[in-house]
Amino acid sequence: MDDKKTLYSAIQPTNNLTIGNYVGAIKNWLNLQENYDCYFAIANMHAITVRQNPAELRQKTLALLALYIACGIDPQKCCLYVQSHVPAHAELCWVLNTFTYVGEMERMTQFKDKSARHAENVNMGLMDYPVLMAADILLYQAQFVPVGEDQRQHLEIARDIAQRFNNAYTPTFTVPEGLYMKVGAKINDLQDPAKKMSKSAENPNGSVFLSDDRDTIIRKFKRAVTDSGSEIRFDPENKPGVSNLLTIYSVFSGKTVPEAEAEFAGRGYGDFKLAVGEAVADKLQPVQREQEKILADREYLNAVLKSGAERAAHIAARTLGKVYKKIGFYQI
Ligand code: TRP
Numbered sequence: 001m002d003d004k005k006t007l008y009s010a011i012q013p014t015n016n017l018t019i020g021n022y023v024g025a026i027k028n029w030l031n032l033q034e035n036y037d038c039y040f041a042i043a044n045m046h047a048i049t050v051r052q053n054p055a056e057l058r059q060k061t062l063a064l065l066a067l068y069i070a071c072g073i074d075p076q077k078c079c080l081y082v083q084s085h086v087p088a089h090a091e092l093c094w095v096l097n098t099f100t101y102v103g104e105m106e107r108m109t110q111f112k113d114k115s116a117r118h119a120e121n122v123n124m125g126l127m128d129y130p131v132l133m134a135a136d137i138l139l140y141q142a143q144f145v146p147v148g149e150d151q152r153q154h155l156e157i158a159r160d161i162a163q164r165f166n167n168a169y170t171p172t173f174t175v176p177e178g179l180y181m182k183v184g185a186k187i188n189d190l191q192d193p194a195k196k197m198s199k200s201a202e203n204p205n206g207s208v209f210l211s212d213d214r215d216t217i218i219r220k221f222k223r224a225v226t227d228s229g230s231e232i233r234f235d236p237e238n239k240p241g242v243s244n245l246l247t248i249y250s251v252f253s254g255k256t257v258p259e260a261e262a263e264f265a266g267r268g269y270g271d272f273k274l275a276v277g278e279a280v281a282d283k284l285q286p287v288q289r290e291q292e293k294i295l296a297d298r299e300y301l302n303a304v305l306k307s308g309a310e311r312a313a314h315i316a317a318r319t320l321g322k323v324y325k326k327i328g329f330y331q332i
Contacts, residue, residue: 007032008142008176010041010083010133013060014052016209017067019280020187020197023251024148026071028181029078032146038078039140039312040068045083045090045132049125050118062301063291067210069304070290081308083136088316092135093128095323099164100131100157109153134158138173139316146179150196169326173319187248190224193240211288214281221245221277222270232264232272242269245276252279 011017011025032038042064047057061082068080083089105111105127115122125132133154137145138161145155155178162173189195191206201207208220227239234257236243250257264272294301324331 004035004037005143006039006140006174007036007144007146007179008039008041008137008140009146010043010046010136011064012043012047013057013064014047014050016199016211017064018187018197018199019208019210019248019252019284021199022071022210023187024181025146026068026073027251028146028179030072033073033077036144039142040073040078040080041136041312042080042082043133043136046129049123049129050114051121062298063295065301065305066291066294067287069294070287075304075308079308079311080304081312082305085305085309086139086313086316088139088313088320089132089135092139092316092320092323093132095327096131096135096138096161096165097128099161099168100134102127104157104160105130108157110150130154130157131161134161137176138162139319140312141174141315141319142176143174144179145176146181149180152178152180165323172322172326187251188240188244190220190241190244193225193244208280210284212284214285217281217284218274218277221273221280224273224276226269226273230269232267232269233261234258242272245273249276249279252276252283 009025009029011021017026029038029040042061044057044061065080065082069075073080108130111127111129114126118126130153133151134157137155137158145158147155155176159175159177162175166172166175187197189197189201189203189206190208191201191203195201195206197207199207205220205223208217212220224241224245226241226245229239231239232242232246233239234243234246246257246260249255249260253260255263264275321331
């Protein structure tokens with residue numbers, strides 16, 4: 001365990017997760033947990049940078065933890081915890097703020113997008129979001145950070161901040177590397193296959209949520225846009241809709257794309273879309289049932305969170321102690 005490299009990632013307990021999040025994040029984590037010392041957090045401090053309903057935020061925190069476990073993330077193997085349970089995140093964030101320039105934060109793409117979408121609440125936390133994320137990662141000296149493409153800019157800033165601090169004093173932080181998911185595993189919107197499937201798409205039929213029931217899943221796939229012609233062939237350039245469905249089918253059925261093409265050769269789009277919907281529903285239903293079961297056991301969830309927070313806090317305190325020493329905070 002001790003010679004394993006450290007890996008860190010987190011998800012916000014806010015929006016519904018889509019099958020894109022499952023494929024892009026949680027499913028990858030399953031393999032990673034075998035070979036790395038993994039920390040998987042629930043980023044509730046990031047979540048409050050846009051206004052949340054408190055009861056919902058609490059409920060979604062537990063639901064996300066139950067989902068991690070239902071998907072096969074093993075709390076015996078990984079450290080699963082809630083960000084706000086480890087005060088060092090806020091503490092290191094404060095120090096790192098003094099190594100981050102306002103101009104850099106103003107230029108962040110996600111900050112600009114979210115400022116436009118929440119013009120009534122462009123708060124300091126929203127602007128500080130990448131610094132808190134840097135604190136998350138750097139506290140654990142993580143070498144690797146599996147994230148989506150949309151987090152690339154935030155990860156680059158985390159690296160810059162780490163290097164800046166290391167150069168100002170002596171090497172203190174591991175400079176983390178992003179692990180970006182493979183292009184082949186990217187899942188696009190069912191209604192607009194040129195776009196990534198998103199938690200907050202305009203057209204809810206374009207996204208399949210991990211919480212969708214079987215009928216909803218099948219209906220969404222039946223309505224998925226396909227392309228002109230009738231051939232079921234992987235060709236993202238000319239057949240983005242069909243290619244996206246082939247990718248989804250491949251991921252959820254465990255077959256390769258060429259196997260899927262062979263299976264559907266000569267068959268119609270209707271048949272094909274139904275089969276994709278069924279493959280997804282077959283995979284998600286047991287996960288949903290397991291999540292419900294885990295969610296009902298509050299005592300177990302609390303125990304997982306308590307031991308996760310203790311383990312995380314122990315490591316985080318070590319890094320924070322070093323930082324405080326280097327910057328000249330008098331210690332008693
Ligand atoms: N900002 C990330 C997202 O929305 C979530 C996150 C918070 C994160 N802290 C992190 C991801 C640290 C990786 C590492 O997807």
